[in-house]
Amino acid sequence: MKKLVRFQLSLMMFLEFFIWGGWFVTLGTFLDYNLEASGAQIATAFSTQSWGAIIAPFIIGLIADRFFNAERILGVLHLIGAVLMYLMYTSTDFGAFYPLVLGYMIAYMPTLALVNSVSFNQMDDPAKEFSFIRVFGTIGWIVAGLVISYIFFWDSPGAREDGMLKYTFLMVGIASAFLGLFSFTLPKTPPKVDRSKKVSISETLGLDALSLLKEKNFLVFFLASILICIPLAFYYQNANLFLSEIGVENPTGLMTIGQASEVLFMLLLPFFFKRFGFKLTIIAGMLAWTVRYLLFAFGDTGELIFMLIIGIALHGLCYDFFFVAGQIYTDFKAGEKFKSSAQGLITLATYGVGMLIGFYVAGLISDINLLGEKLHNWKSIWIFPSAFAFGVMILFALFFRDEKIDKKNIEI
The missing domain is CATH 1.20.1250.20 (MFS general substrate transporter like domains)
Incomplete structure (x- = not known):
């Protein structure tokens, strides 16, 4: 180049x-x-x-x-x-x-x-x-x-x-x-699709990959992907407001630790994937969500501020070990026929349906735990996504059967 x-x-x-x-x-x-x-x-x-x-x-x-x-x-x-x-x-x-x-x-x-x-x-x-x-x-x-x-x-x-x-x-x-x-x-970057070729709306949205859901393992992963987006939405929607409200200095700058950790865990992902397999990688990502929100629930701006910093730093593990690993798994399961449409389907399910539900639930829980003007019961707010992520992890561990993925599919 x-x-x-x-x-x-x-x-x-x-x-x-x-x-x-x-x-x-x-x-x-x-x-x-x-x-x-x-x-x-x-x-x-x-x-x-x-x-x-x-x-x-x-x-x-x-x-x-x-x-x-x-x-x-x-x-x-x-x-x-x-x-x-x-x-x-x-x-x-x-x-x-x-x-x-x-x-x-x-x-x-x-x-x-x-x-x-x-x-x-x-x-x-x-x-x-x-x-x-x-x-x-x-x-x-x-x-x-x-x-x-x-x-x-x-x-x-x-x-x-x-x-x-x-x-x-x-x-x-x-x-x-x-x-x-x-x-x-x-x-x-000109269009590569032949205009004369008819493309259905289902193909455009990746819905032709729905046939992959006939397999139990992929169905379990697909449903877990939607459900884990509910606790994910709590972070996007509430983390900066939470840090600001409890008096953390420079909360937006502090949250960039999460993006820095994405780079680190992205480098670690291939090694973890090859050593422990897909199932344990996904479980590690889900467990990280549970731990992160517990750290937010019990941390503070005093002596326990290290808990908040660790919670933010876990963002890379939370995101990479579930979503990036999930993209690799989806690519492996889809094969050549549904390679693009399967990724589109997962994106639609997670950032579309899953996050839509998640943001609604996060707003509902926040309003329930509103103590006064610009004052929330953050401990109760963070306990909910922590428990929810743990529940999703247990269900995934019980119903997902581990399977080997070719090494060539673990290139990051």
């Missing part, structure tokens, strides 16, 4: 995830402190990610893959996103804010697949080359959190109460406009 192309793809990935991490992490805190949203309303705002994930396959499969260059659609969607981000920056009540965040997520979620398409189109060996490009996305997410906490201090106690978190939307809007324009300079 030419150095210029490598630079373009790396910058594209950096901006793509800088944009996501630059507002999504602090969204719950912003809504609670600045728009005085209830737990249910915060859940509704976060669930737009799920609606975006559900709608994204239509945009990618029915439009991007058939009619237009991927880099051009990427540019248009980010320019639309820049406008919506500016309007979110100017919003003063939840009623006006919600349709904007919904529109934004419908525009943004398809770009996650588009940046991959643009990258893969320039690679001779994606298995070896992609990770060196994708890592800049993780760096972008980390930089966004550090900028918010340690350069602008928008999430500091006085600043967030004064409404300074709204500037995250302005920052992201500028980055989105830049990426939108920059996308038109990216290497051309």
Whole structure:
């Protein structure tokens, strides 16, 4: 790959995830402190990610893959996103804010697949080359959190109460406009699907891979993937608000430890996978969710702050050892016939259906445990996803039969 192309793809990935991490992490805190949203309303705002994930396959499969260059659609969607981000920056009540965040997520979620398409189109060996490009996305997410906490201090106690978190939307809007324009300079990625070939909606959404559910093992994994997204939603929706409310300094910057751990555990995953097998890898990931939320429930900002830091650092183990391992397993089970559609089905089930349920449940539990204005019973809130993740782990351990996966399928 030419150095210029490598630079373009790396910058594209950096901006793509800088944009996501630059507002999504602090969204719950912003809504609670600045728009005085209830737990249910915060859940509704976060669930737009799920609606975006559900709608994204239509945009990618029915439009991007058939009619237009991927880099051009990427540019248009980010320019639309820049406008919506500016309007979110100017919003003063939840009623006006919600349709904007919904529109934004419908525009943004398809770009996650588009940046991959643009990258893969320039690679001779994606298995070896992609990770060196994708890592800049993780760096972008980390930089966004550090900028918010340690350069602008928008999430500091006085600043967030004064409404300074709204500037995250302005920052992201500028980055989105830049990426939108920059996308038109990216290497051309023309559609590869024959327009004359009819593609059904079920194929576009990956629903033709439903035949894999006839096998008990894959069905157990599929249901576990949906269920584990319920405790996952608690982290996305409540972690930053939790840290802010209990008085942790620079909570957004501190949470970037989780993204750094993703890189570490991504490197450890192949070795763990080969040594202990798929079943124990998945169980380790589920157990990490249970432990993390117990640490959140009983940690504090005093002598036990180390418990909160460990809980954040477990993010890599929680995510990589379940979701990345699950993608490898899905690829192995699907074979060539359903390789793409099976991944689409899992994504639709987890980030779509699973997270949609999870955000609703997280909002419900948060409202039940509301003690007063900007004050929650966080111990009770975190105990629920901890117990739930443990229950899912037990069911998976009982009903999933371990099976060997070829070493060639464990390339990260």
